[in-house]
Amino acid sequence: MNSALNPGMAPVATPFFFYLLAGLAIMGGILVITRSNAVHSALSLIVTLLSVAGLYLMLYAPFVAGVQIIVYAGGIMVLFLFVIMLVNVERASKDRRFNRIWPIGLVAACTLMGLFVSAFVKGSRINDMFRDRGMLLPESSNTQQVASLLYGEVDRMGRYTLGQYTFAFEIASLLLLVAILGAVIMTKKKI
Amino acid sequence: MPNFIMSYLGSTLTPGEAGNQFWALVYVLVIFAGVSVAVIAMNWIERKALAHFQIRLGPMRVGPHGLLQPFADALKLMLKEDIIPSEADQFVFWVAPLIGLLAAFTVYTVIPFGPSQAVSDMNIGILFMLGVSSLGVLGIVVAGWASNSNYPLIGALRSSAQMVSYEVAMGLAVVSAILMTSLNSTGTGTLSMIGIVQAQQQQGVWFIFKFFPLGFIAFAIFAIAMVAETNRAPFDMAEAESELTAGYHTEYSGFRWSLFMLSEYAAMIAVSSIAVTLWLGGWMRPFPNLLHAPAWEFVFSLFPALTFGGLAAIAFIGTVRMPSHSFFKIQRIGLAVFGALLGLVALLLLLIAIAGHSADETLASRFKESIGHVYWFVLKVAVFMYLFIWYRATWPRYRFDQLMKIGWKVMLPISLGVLMITAIVGVIFS
Numbered sequence: 300m301n302s303a304l305n306p307g308m309a310p311v312a313t314p315f316f317f318y319l320l321a322g323l324a325i326m327g328g329i330l331v332i333t334r335s336n337a338v339h340s341a342l343s344l345i346v347t348l349l350s351v352a353g354l355y356l357m358l359y360a361p362f363v364a365g366v367q368i369i370v371y372a373g374g375i376m377v378l379f380l381f382v383i384m385l386v387n388v389e390r391a392s393k394d395r396r397f398n399r400i401w402p403i404g405l406v407a408a409c410t411l412m413g414l415f416v417s418a419f420v421k422g423s424r425i426n427d428m429f430r431d432r433g434m435l436l437p438e439s440s441n442t443q444q445v446a447s448l449l450y451g452e453v454d455r456m457g458r459y460t461l462g463q464y465t466f467a468f469e470i471a472s473l474l475l476l477v478a479i480l481g482a483v484i485m486t487k488k489k490i
Numbered sequence: 491m492p493n494f495i496m497s498y499l500g501s502t503l504t505p506g507e508a509g510n511q512f513w514a515l516v517y518v519l520v521i522f523a524g525v526s527v528a529v530i531a532m533n534w535i536e537r538k539a540l541a542h543f544q545i546r547l548g549p550m551r552v553g554p555h556g557l558l559q560p561f562a563d564a565l566k567l568m569l570k571e572d573i574i575p576s577e578a579d580q581f582v583f584w585v586a587p588l589i590g591l592l593a594a595f596t597v598y599t600v601i602p603f604g605p606s607q608a609v610s611d612m613n614i615g616i617l618f619m620l621g622v623s624s625l626g627v628l629g630i631v632v633a634g635w636a637s638n639s640n641y642p643l644i645g646a647l648r649s650s651a652q653m654v655s656y657e658v659a660m661g662l663a664v665v666s667a668i669l670m671t672s673l674n675s676t677g678t679g680t681l682s683m684i685g686i687v688q689a690q691q692q693q694g695v696w697f698i699f700k701f702f703p704l705g706f707i708a709f710a711i712f713a714i715a716m717v718a719e720t721n722r723a724p725f726d727m728a729e730a731e732s733e734l735t736a737g738y739h740t741e742y743s744g745f746r747w748s749l750f751m752l753s754e755y756a757a758m759i760a761v762s763s764i765a766v767t768l769w770l771g772g773w774m775r776p777f778p779n780l781l782h783a784p785a786w787e788f789v790f791s792l793f794p795a796l797t798f799g800g801l802a803a804i805a806f807i808g809t810v811r812m813p814s815h816s817f818f819k820i821q822r823i824g825l826a827v828f829g830a831l832l833g834l835v836a837l838l839l840l841l842i843a844i845a846g847h848s849a850d851e852t853l854a855s856r857f858k859e860s861i862g863h864v865y866w867f868v869l870k871v872a873v874f875m876y877l878f879i880w881y882r883a884t885w886p887r888y889r890f891d892q893l894m895k896i897g898w899k900v901m902l903p904i905s906l907g908v909l910m911i912t913a914i915v916g917v918i919f920s
Contacts, residue, residue, distance in 0.1 A: 338582065338635055345628065365617035373624030374654065380631050381650045384643065452613060454678050 317357060324350040337383045341376060348372045362453050504608045504684070517609045521598050528875075529755040533560040536879050543883035554825035555808060570744035575637065578741065582636035587742070587749035590629025594756035596622045601763045602684045604773045604863030615683035616664060619764055620657075623719070626757055627653040630721070630738050633750070637741035645737030648727045648890060652718055655897040660715035662905035663708040666912045667768040670697050670705065673920045687772035694779045698769040701919075704912050709769040711905045713877075716761040718897070720754060723882035727890050762874035763867070770870050773863035784847070791843040791858055794865040798836035805829030 327347030334340045348371045355364035460468045505513035534549075534557065541548025549556030574583055600615040602608040612618055627650055634646020671689035672679030680686060690696055698709045718725040729737030739750045766772060775790045806829045812822045839861065846858025888896070 336579075338579075338632070342582070342632065361612060361614045362617070365614040365621050368621035369617065369624060373621055373627075374657070377624075377627055377631060377650050377654055380628070380635070381647065381654075384631075384635055384647060453681055 316353070320350040320353040320357070323347075324354070338380065341379050341383060344379075345372055345376050348376065360452070362456055504602075504606050504611045514609055518599075521601075521609065522595065525595070525598065525756055525759060526752075528759060529752055530560045530564070532755055532758075532875055533563065533751075535876075536882075539876070539879045540883050543880075554812070554821040554828075557825075557828070564748065567744055567748040572744040572746060573741075575639070575741050577638045579636040579638065582632055583741075584746075586629050586633035586636055587746050587753070588629075589632060590626050590753040591749050591756070593622055593626040593629065594753040594760060597757075597760040600683050601760065602687060602767060602772055603867050604860055605684060605688070607773070607860060607864055608684065611682055611684045614681050616668065616681050616686065616764070616768070619683070619760070620661060620664065623757060623760055623764075624653070624657055626753065629750075629753065633742070634738040637738075639741055641734045641736075642738045642740050645727075645729060645734045645740070649721060649738060652721075652725065652727055652890075652893060652897070655894060656715040656718040656901070659711055659897060659901035659905045660719060662902070662909050663712040663715065664764075664768065666704070666708040666905070666909045667697050667712075669909070669912050669916060670700050673916050677920070683767050683772075686767055687774065690771050691774060691778065696769060696771040696774075701912060701915050704908055704915065705769065707904065707908050708912070709765070711901055711908070712765055712769070715897075715901065716765060717878070717881060718893070720758045720761060720878075722754075722758065722878055724885040724887050725893060726887060727893060732887075758875065758878055759871060762871045762878075765874060766867065766870040773867045775862060775866045788843070788847045791847065791862055792840070794861055795836050795839035795843055797865075797869075798832050798839060802829045802832035802836055805832060 324347045327343045327345075327350065330343035331340045331347065334343060348367065352364040352367040352372070355361075355367060505511075505517055537559065538548040538556065549559040552558045552562045574580060597619050599609045600612050600618055602611070630653075631646045631650045634642040634644075634649070637643070668679055668681060668686070670679075670693075671686055674689065674692060680689065693700070697705045699705060717723075721727070721729065727737075729739065734740070739747055742750060775793075777786075781790075805825055809822055809826045809829060812818050812825065842854060842858050842861060845854040847855075
């Protein structure tokens with residue numbers, strides 16, 4: 300405590316925070332599907348989304364974390380709540396919650412799980428490869444590299460989306476535009 | 491221990507940058523206390539100013555000129571019964587005010603009161619601020635729903651629709667300011683709050699005057715949208731008392747209600763600081779590049795002392811003008827003591843300014859600089875806070891459809907247009 304200011308970066312990616320955030324995310328996810336009240340589910344989903352934003356921060360991706368908070372927690376979830384309050388939730392909460400398509404859901408969930416596990420198994424090998432090349436993933440202890448990676452992250456993001464990946468970016472924009480048009484056409488009988 | 495404090499005062503890093511948890515905690519506590527005091531002061535000024543706008547006196551009984559009224563109010567709210575309606579959703583009703591409060595106060599992590607006077611300087615500062623302050627609407631929506639009552643629900647629906655709509659125009663206005671930060675030799679902009687102010691310093695112009703009138707239009711859009719974002723008059727649809735009793739917090743009472751008030755005022759200060767940081771040069775004093783001679787430096791460093799001296803003078807005038815009836819004796823003594831305290835602060839600031847002027851690169855000069863930064867920042871924010879009161883006293887409330895029409899059909903196209911023109915002009919001139 301009596302020393303001067305700590306010049307290096309304090310490590311963010313401590314196991315404690317990872318387990319805290321991951322636990323919160325999983326707990327929120329479980330609550331989303333088990334609550335009978337739609338508003339409670341939506342609130343649990345917000346908890347999950349915010350903890351995922353925290354996990355992004357731990358991965359040294361502050362921009363993605365910020366976007367996650369603005370778009371999902373701040374924008375989409377408010378609209379969710381808005382819609383839930385407008386529709387008749389009282390009747391919906393009495394419906395059976397698990398309908399006949401649950402086997403399909405189970406298969407989809409298992410596939411996704413398998414994907415994640417394989418990514419994890421392969422990912423640790425990729426991690427070794429990058430470390431050999433002096434590249435960096437969050438487990439690295441080289442704070443200098445962490446700092447350089449962190450600085451100008453938004454800048455690099457912009458260069459990638461508007462440079463190398465312009466086409467994918469524009470396709471995504473077009474998709475969103477089509478969705479907006481579809482929503483307008485569906486709601487407006489007479490345009 | 492003194493060594494420790496000195497080592498901090500000599501540094502030019504924010505605690506977050508330096509990775510120093512202890513000073514970060516101190517900063518958080520100082521900011522929390524400061525904001526709470528500001529909210530108390532704002533409460534008093536708002537009641538007094540509104541009263542004077544309407545040719546009334548306002549609170550006069552509790553303390554001299556009602557100076558102790560906010561404390562009396564706070565005490566009353568603490569002692570009031572805290573009612574949770576039996577039909578309400580207990581847990582959500584309980585948690586709703588806390589969501590708003592957390593969102594309003596978390597934002598202060600990145601507000602730069604000076605080049606090193608912030609808890610942390612994030613790489614995504616402005617994005618973080620917008621994101622977290624947009625979470626505040628969740629508190630309102632959830633409060634309205636959990637009350638299980640019609641007026642709060644309508645208030646919550648209105649408020650969520652309003653805030654989501656105005657966020658769009660607000661975000662686009664912010665983007666056009668961020669675009670201006672990239673007009674330097676490297677062509678790289680920044681989202682960091684400190685970086686944005688430094689960019690203004692580098693380019694030698696506050697962004698409100700940059701590419702006149704483009705910067706000004708973006709600023710005006712933000713200034714309108716931020717009133718709607720904080721649910722203040724004339725956009726206070728969510729709590730329109732003539733239509734919805736008290737809107738989303740109709741069912742709240744006592745302490746929980748006061749949390750809503752606290753978070754509303756904290757959010758007002760937060761959005762004002764965004765406006766100040768982005769367009770009004772943040773902590774910079776007027777003309778830092780033009781009038782940079784030591785003499786000017788000294789003149790501007792006298793401003794904090796002068797402000798407190800002026801406040802002390804007003805307090806003393808009030809003491810003299812107090813009616814001479816014995817009933818006012820205690821009030822007169824109280825006001826005189828208050829004035830004397832303000833005068834002492836003024837004297838201290840004056841001493842620091844003089845000591846910092848004569849010596850170079852010492853603790854006193856560092857101190858003088860920090861005080862100057864915080865002073866100019868707070869002064870600019872205070873102007874906005876007064877504007878909030880002025881709006882409320884001047885303009886009648888909008889109708890909800892008018893509000894939506896302005897948001898989507900006027901502000902959004904204008905902000906998009908300003909963004910595009912700013913980009914074009916920026917490319918041409920750089």
